[in-house]
Amino acid sequence: MHLFHPPEDLEPPLAPPRFWVPLAVLVLLLGIYALTGLWLEARVDWPEVANLHCHYRACGWIALSKSGSLFRRSGYDLMYFAWMWAGPAIGLSSGVFVLVRRWWRRRQPS
DSSP states (O other): OSSSSGGGGGGSSSSOHHHHHHHHHHHHHHHHHHHHHHHHOOOHHHHHEEEEEOOOOTHHHHHHTTGGGEEEEEEEHHHHHHHHHHHHHHHHHHHHHHHHHHHHHSSOOO
């Protein structure tokens, strides 16, 4: 039993940079997206505009259903509306893309 292992016995790094760089970019973009939403929400006074008093998990869907009230105001309101709907739109379109691609690959002869 050796107290110190020689360098050749050490394990390789956790993952190559080709994994960490895209992950860092993704985390950075999600942080920018979240900070933009917080800034727009403060600028628009969002919960008070729609008379939204919600404190449970379904608040996101309720907020999306009441987001139509943002059309009657300024440009920041329209940007906040676009920001609110960007998340569900990207998620839904990504899911549809994955399902169509899976269906297309199964349809192709091997």
